[in-house]
Structures are given as C-alpha cells and as structure tokens.
Amino acid sequence: MTGSEKSYHHGDLRAALLHAAEQELGEKDRDQFSLRSVAKRAGVSHAAPAHHFGDVTGLMAALATLGFDRFLETQKARQAQASAEPHEQLLQAGFGYIDFAMSHPALFRLMFGKSWGEISDVALKASADAAFDHLVQNVAAVTGGDPETDPDTRTAIASVWAMVHGLADLMIGGAPRYLTEAAPDDRDRMLRQIIGSSLPAPEAGPAQGAAADTIHD
Amino acid sequence: MTGSEKSYHHGDLRAALLHAAEQELGEKDRDQFSLRSVAKRAGVSHAAPAHHFGDVTGLMAALATLGFDRFLETQKARQAQASAEPHEQLLQAGFGYIDFAMSHPALFRLMFGKSWGEISDVALKASADAAFDHLVQNVAAVTGGDPETDPDTRTAIASVWAMVHGLADLMIGGAPRYLTEAAPDDRDRMLRQIIGSSLPAPEAGPAQGAAADTIHD
C-alpha cells in the first residue's frame, strides 16, 4: 500500500487498469487497443486484467460504465452554470452531450457501439440508464408531460436525443463541414438553433418562459 | 473463366471477397470479422486478399465504398416511388437513410466509423461525397437557397443530417425504447414528425408543392 511502488500485489490494480485503458483508448485507434498493451502500461503481466475483468468485454463494459458516469457529469456541469429555466437546461445538457463526445471520441463510440439489448453487465446498464433518464427528465421539464404516457413528450424525447446524438456522432467524424469549418462562435449559434429546432415548443412568447420562476425547483 | 469452378486463378476474386466480407460483416460482430475468415469463405488462401486490397484497411475502404453506393441507391429508391415535391423527397431520403442503417448496421457503422479527414482512398471519398451531395441537393431543393452561401440552408443541411443520422445510429443500438417499442405504424409517424421538425419550413400552403410539377426532374 502506501507507496505501492512495486510489490507483487498492486493495491488497486482495477482502477489502474481502467486508467491505463482510458489513456490507451485516447491515444490509439480502436483496433490498436489491446489488453496486453494496457497491462504493459499498467506495469503488470498480460494476464493480470483477466482476474479483475474476466473477459476483454468485461474491461470494455467497465470502461463504458466509467464513460457514462463522466458523460452525465459533463452534462450536469454545463447545466450548473446556466439559467435554471428548463429550456436552457435542456440546451446545456445537449451541449454537454456533444462536448463529451468531442473530448472523448473513442470512449463515446465504445459507449454507443454495442446494441442496447445485449448489455448484460448490470453496472453498465445502470449507468447508461441514469444518463438516459437524465435526458428524459430534462425534456419532460420542458414539455411538462409525463414521459411514459404523453405521446408528445415521448416524441420530443426521441427527437431531441436523435438530434443531439447525431450532431455528436457526426462531429466526431468531422462529417458536416458546414459545422466543423465554421468558427467556434458560429458553430455554437448554429448548434443552438439546430437543437432548438428539435424542441417541441421553444416558447410561445417572451413572457411565457418566466413562468418557470414561480416553481423554479 | 466460364464456370470457373476451381481453377488456380479465381477470375473475379476481388468481387467475391467483397461479397464474402459483406456477408461475414452481416453475420458476425465487428471483432469476429477477420481477413482470414473472409478468405476462407471465398475459398482462397489467407493471403489472397492482400494482393487485391493490400491492407485490411484497404478491404474495409472498398467495403465502405460499396456501402456508400448502396446507401445512396436505397435513398433514391425510396424517393423514386414518392411525390416529386421537394419536402416529401427529402423526407423519403431520410427514411432511406434510416432503412439502410437498420438493414446493414455493421456496414453502416463501418462507413461512419472513421474520421472524415483521414480518408485517403479516393474511391471511398468519392462515394461518400456523392452520398453527402445528394443530401445537400435535397435540402437545398426545399429551402431554395444556395448551400454554399445561404446560411439558413447550411444550417438546415446540418440540422436534417444530424437528426436523420442520430435516429439511424440510435435505432441500430436500439437505444430509444420510445421508438423501438412503438408499433411500426406509430414509429413511421413519429419519424415523420421528428424529421419534419428538423426541416426549415414544412410548407406554407398545400398548393405550394404542386409547383414542382412544372419543372419535374
């Protein structure tokens, strides 16, 4: 423990392996990534990860879990330093969504790479669901409807999610040159406009949005 | 040639390898996919693909090129059996976009997996650009603006593309249960509504669309 420079037992190898894997994922491509290389980076033998994560898919699942947690944090951090008005909150969550994707493209692709249905890891599913629920709540706060029953709210959830996710995924690939070539200010304005267009009802009038102040949560 | 059952020279191995690779990609996961397995499926030695595609990335590029071509065909096929009205044309292109993604999820992920900037293969870039230009033209036909100069058109392009791409990518993963759980009819209606919400101006009046008949094509 303490220093834990080089003892037979690492102390907290699981976290160290996750850290190494995250760096490895950030530097190299998805196919350059190897279990042995992260083990080497962590300074342990090639078979050490097996005991903590079992399979390589186990490490991926743990990595994706960690990713979803930070994903949610990024969105909340963006929202924290913004107006409490629901519409603005949802907008900032969307920016956080895109921020995370562009900051950690490989991790983002890993998180959304596998099909939702075939997730067996309970921790991963919990973290992913938490991130999803956050989006649902933010949309519901804007529409004012129940996500489970109100069809307009359900459509709005799918709409906003698709728009933000599509922007994130496309900007990772650098596809829409109309977005990537634009100056940062222009880009933010365009994103704002685009995300806003996917919202159910931006506002009927300028005074309408102030109604949220009475409740304000 | 002729029968070409089993001669030393295959005849058209390149096409056969692409076909085998496509099937392999459809059946197995991205990581199960291997150069040797497609060679075995095509009935040739494990080193045969190297001469036609050089690297494994070369095969991937060729496969993605083939994918983008079919991607474009799928959209055009959808549009062909629909009204010539620009708004409806764009909508059908979007449905084709999503159709293709759900029919060939692995290929779709392969096509959009790599960053746009680091594409060196000229054929791949050409096919991808062709697909992108098709979208641009369809959006421009709705807005009536120049894609290069009109900022509203540029924003509309990014908006529509992001929405449709986001829907496609999310539905591959089965993420938005509000969409995947819905009955097919409901889903189409929701998609129509969602895609429509990302459009600049749905329509000013019902008679407006008939103007396309005069020009047609």
Place this chain on the structure above:
DNA sequence: CGCAAATCTAGACAGTGTCAAGAAATGGCG
C-alpha cells in the same frame, strides 16, 4: 503461527494480420 483465499506471473495454445518466397496461370511478343 498457519493455512485458505486472493492476487499476480509465466508459459502455452489457437488465431490474427502481414511479409517473403515460390507455384500456377495469363497475356503479349517473337
């Protein structure tokens, strides 16, 4: 102290992509 459990190492195995050398078929030129 002693021993079971947990943690990590070392070695082996099948499978991967890539490279070099050579065999087999093709096509052009005399």
Place this chain on the structure above:
DNA sequence: CGCCATTTCTTGACACTGTCTAGATTTGCG
C-alpha cells in the same frame, strides 16, 4: 506456335493478440 514477363494465388513464417492452466507470491483471518 513457343517463350517469357506479369499477374494471381499458395505456402510458410513471424510477431502479436486473447484466453486458459499451473504455479508463485502476498494477504487476511482464525
């Protein structure tokens, strides 16, 4: 037609991958 350069494919080898098994080392608990 005959011959040879070129293309196409095979074979074998190499380093590397993930996973399995056996064993070494450390920890923790009675």
